[in-house]
Amino acid sequence: MIAIRRLVVSVLMNLCAAVLPDRKSEWLHAMRVEAAHIEGRAVIGFAAGCLLACCKERVTLMSNLPAAARYGIIATMLGYAVFALRSAMHMTVGPGLTASIFEGVAATYALAAVWSMLRGGRGLIESVLILFALNLGATAWLVSGVVTEASAFNARLISAVAFEGVVVWMAVLSIILLLVREPVSPHQSSEFPDAPG
């Protein structure tokens, strides 16, 4: 049991290492060492929390996006919303729910754009991550084969829209990761010069 627990903690900490910006690696070391001092099941909660902390740090770094890129992504969201709304208005084929699917997509993208405008860089990253997760979830759900014969048309439609969303937002996330560089000081690469190891 202890071995399994340590394995889970090790996996979580390795995920932390992959997520946390490099210049904060000393904090990762601090969390790892602290985890080694925690007894019992609490260590798993601690390590899961550390992963969340590392994700927050990554989001903070990613939110320092150049203004042009930020407004470009917001414009893409709004464009997507308008396109989906226009599609809903021109929908003449398919079962009754079909237009509602496009209206839902339009509302989601419009909401994401507004949130990104109001909350700045952090809001944008939150929106993109949520949109990516929603699309990925919808794709996975539909691929798992829970679709009935009656809803097959709408299911295929949602599947196509969701898959498109996964591709689009994965591309946007990749662009953000490429655009945001970690600031490295030439004099001090570590926040803690006395750090062990």
Added chain:
Amino acid sequence: MPRRPHRSNQAAKLFAALAAHPDAWQHGYDLMRQTRLASGTLYPLLIRLHEAGYLEARWEEPVMPARAPRHAYRRTASGVAFGRALLAERKMDARHRLREKLA
């Protein structure tokens, strides 16, 4: 309304815990237990406050049975002043709310 950095309830809890042992260096897990903050909340807060110069951090030599040096934290002089102001502000707010409730 402009955002006021480092003035959250969580930051107040952390400063209260640090103020309870003014000169002691405290470890992350000890602070978690005292503040009841999860590691996912505590560590980003520690990072922010350290970057702002309100906390200092050091690696402590291991004490048996520990095998590796641990990271420990305490307030800097500006952290002490900031923490005092924050906790005083919180106390005033709490009093104000109580007065409003009673009125």
